[in-house]
Amino acid sequence: MSAKPFERVAIIGIGLIGSSLARVLRRDCPDTRIVACARRAETLAAVTRLGIADEVTDDPAAAVKGADLVVLATPLSAYAGIAERIAPAVTKGAIVTDVGSCKAAVIRDLAPLVEAGVRLVPGHPVAGTEHSGPESGFAELFRDRWCILTPGADADPNAVAKVTELWELAGMRVTTMLPDHHDMVLAMTSHLPHLIAYTIVGTATALGDDLKSEVIAFSACGFRDFTRIAASDPIMWRDIFIKNREAVLDILQRFSEDLTALQRAIRYGEADTLEKRFRETRAIRRSVIEAKQA
Amino acid sequence: MSAKPFERVAIIGIGLIGSSLARVLRRDCPDTRIVACARRAETLAAVTRLGIADEVTDDPAAAVKGADLVVLATPLSAYAGIAERIAPAVTKGAIVTDVGSCKAAVIRDLAPLVEAGVRLVPGHPVAGTEHSGPESGFAELFRDRWCILTPGADADPNAVAKVTELWELAGMRVTTMLPDHHDMVLAMTSHLPHLIAYTIVGTATALGDDLKSEVIAFSACGFRDFTRIAASDPIMWRDIFIKNREAVLDILQRFSEDLTALQRAIRYGEADTLEKRFRETRAIRRSVIEAKQA
Numbered sequence: 001m002s003a004k005p006f007e008r009v010a011i012i013g014i015g016l017i018g019s020s021l022a023r024v025l026r027r028d029c030p031d032t033r034i035v036a037c038a039r040r041a042e043t044l045a046a047v048t049r050l051g052i053a054d055e056v057t058d059d060p061a062a063a064v065k066g067a068d069l070v071v072l073a074t075p076l077s078a079y080a081g082i083a084e085r086i087a088p089a090v091t092k093g094a095i096v097t098d099v100g101s102c103k104a105a106v107i108r109d110l111a112p113l114v115e116a117g118v119r120l121v122p123g124h125p126v127a128g129t130e131h132s133g134p135e136s137g138f139a140e141l142f143r144d145r146w147c148i149l150t151p152g153a154d155a156d157p158n159a160v161a162k163v164t165e166l167w168e169l170a171g172m173r174v175t176t177m178l179p180d181h182h183d184m185v186l187a188m189t190s191h192l193p194h195l196i197a198y199t200i201v202g203t204a205t206a207l208g209d210d211l212k213s214e215v216i217a218f219s220a221c222g223f224r225d226f227t228r229i230a231a232s233d234p235i236m237w238r239d240i241f242i243k244n245r246e247a248v249l250d251i252l253q254r255f256s257e258d259l260t261a262l263q264r265a266i267r268y269g270e271a272d273t274l275e276k277r278f279r280e281t282r283a284i285r286r287s288v289i290e291a292k293q294a
Numbered sequence: 295m296s297a298k299p300f301e302r303v304a305i306i307g308i309g310l311i312g313s314s315l316a317r318v319l320r321r322d323c324p325d326t327r328i329v330a331c332a333r334r335a336e337t338l339a340a341v342t343r344l345g346i347a348d349e350v351t352d353d354p355a356a357a358v359k360g361a362d363l364v365v366l367a368t369p370l371s372a373y374a375g376i377a378e379r380i381a382p383a384v385t386k387g388a389i390v391t392d393v394g395s396c397k398a399a400v401i402r403d404l405a406p407l408v409e410a411g412v413r414l415v416p417g418h419p420v421a422g423t424e425h426s427g428p429e430s431g432f433a434e435l436f437r438d439r440w441c442i443l444t445p446g447a448d449a450d451p452n453a454v455a456k457v458t459e460l461w462e463l464a465g466m467r468v469t470t471m472l473p474d475h476h477d478m479v480l481a482m483t484s485h486l487p488h489l490i491a492y493t494i495v496g497t498a499t500a501l502g503d504d505l506k507s508e509v510i511a512f513s514a515c516g517f518r519d520f521t522r523i524a525a526s527d528p529i530m531w532r533d534i535f536i537k538n539r540e541a542v543l544d545i546l547q548r549f550s551e552d553l554t555a556l557q558r559a560i561r562y563g564e565a566d567t568l569e570k571r572f573r574e575t576r577a578i579r580r581s582v583i584e585a586k587q588a
Contacts, residue, residue: 077565101515126515130579145514185508186515188498193516196490199553201575204482206548214479216581220439221395221420221480222487224582225519231579234572241560241568252557254500256550259493263546266535271371274535278528281495285424285525287510288518 005029010067012037012060012082013074014047017099019137022052024170027139037063046134061089072098076239079109092117095159099125102244103150103179119159124148125167132233143171150179187247192255194237197229302327304361306354306376307368308341311393313431316346318464321433331357340428355383366392370533373403386411389453393419396538397444397473413453418442426527437465444473481541488531491523
């Protein structure tokens with residue numbers, strides 16, 4: 001970290017994202033002290049074994065004591081409880097950020113921390129794999145991906161700059177958005193695709209054992225791409241859908257209408273409608289490739 | 295090819311699959327004469343440039359003259375017309391197979407050929423990429439994938455054995471199924487995933503230009519996997535949905551019910567329902583990996 005690295009970073013929740021960030025700090029900021037906090041003893045044991053933190057604890061309040069940066073990286077449903085527990089212990093003026101996949105809910109749930117005098121900079125490093133836990137992390141996870149920050153209108157610019165610097169260190173391109181807008185964009189690019197993938201794999205599961213083994217054998221022609229997404233962390237995704245309910249239901253409604261239109265075209269044999277629709281989607285793929293996100 | 299390779303193979307339609315098969319024959323059966331047939335002059339020029347056929351023609355009747363194997367590899371909508379055109383020209387006793395993604399419709403559309411005395415062995419090499427055209431083909435496309443044959447009850451066992459041998463040469467595992475069963479399995483593993491991918495990419499496209507550029511930038515978290523599938527050949531897929539209508543509508547109905555159930559769980563904040571569903575789908579991913587289809 002350029003001028004002034006963080007002295008003591010508390011990472012609350014040390015799964016795929018938290019442990020990957022710890023690895024970045026280990027690599028680039030060897031003098032920064034890392035405190036990892038997790039509920040489960042196995043997770044803390046794994047962190048110790050991996051050597052990616054200087055201290056481990058299952059008490060969030062103990063973790064944040066003296067930290068100048070607190071990173072929340074737990075499932076979203078834990079935020080409100082953690083905020084309540086760490087508010088009395090956190091250093092006034094400390095920067096608090098997070099890695100959660102929806103942002104409006106985060107800002108509501110972390111309000112007690114802002115009242116306690118921290119500088120809140122909500123963030124979302126848009127990176128991940130279908131694997132979870134500290135063993136799955138790696139420092140290069142963030143390379144060339146986007147990180148979206150959603151600071152409030154009254155956020156401290158210096159705090160925003162320091163969080164920006166942190167994710168740039170990890171190799172990310174950092175941008176800012178309004179929280180509601182972030183939630184809508186992510187509902188489209190991430191939350192709906194995951195919901196669809198979970199659904200389609202569920203539909204296949206319900207077909208019965210005979211057909212199921214064939215579905216697995218012949219998965220190479222489309223289905224397997226969905227199984228990868230649908231192998232993502234169930235708790236993390238449960239929380240995303242609960243917390244980003246409004247945006248997900250909005251996008252889902254649009255999707256359902258579009259699917260019904262195609263269903264109708266199939267039923268009535270409207271070949272031209274189908275072909276026209278399928279041609280349009282090719283252009284989007286080219287844009288994704290050009291944006292180097294493929 | 296082991297004992298007795300084909301002497302003259304006519305490949306009608308020389309895109310990704312047809313040209314990949316031509317490459318396999320070139321590699322493993324140098325004495326087999328390959329005739330490639332396509333409608334468009336550019337396609338035939340590409341085939342000549344690539345050196346993957348001994349003769350090229352835009353006339354299917356000329357292509358099948360003297361061939362002991364005819365492979366149909368065009369979009370499904372062309373089958374009936376081609377069958378009518380080649381029936382008078384095809385050698386009695388010649389083996390006719392195809393590579394189409396649905397099978398009950400194929401058997402109906404190719405009936406004139408059976409009446410003309412050919413030995414029909416409908417087939418489906420379950421392999422592909424999102425690219426199309428003869429330049430996209432490669433001999434290794436089929437390696438370790440499944441090929442499904444759907445011969446009728448009165449099919450000639452020798453013809454089935456020879457088509458089996460052909461695809462085994464390409465590195466495929468060959469199995470047989472009833473046509474309707476094939477169509478149901480593929481509706482689930484391939485046709486529904488493609489329909490969903492086309493739909494979701496269409497939904498994103500309709501969001502308007504501002505949001506669209508952001509959707510592309512932040513596609514790494516789920517959406518991009520769908521854009522790859524949705525870049526598949528529009529004509530091929532139009533035909534699949536028209537020809538496999540019944541099975542696709544059946545599977546689509548199940549999917550819609552499952553999606554509606556999850557939508558309802560999100561609306562009413564039923565976290566347990568979501569988590570339970572998301573846990574179940576992880577097991578399927580493990581099965582896909584174990585079946586070496588990942």
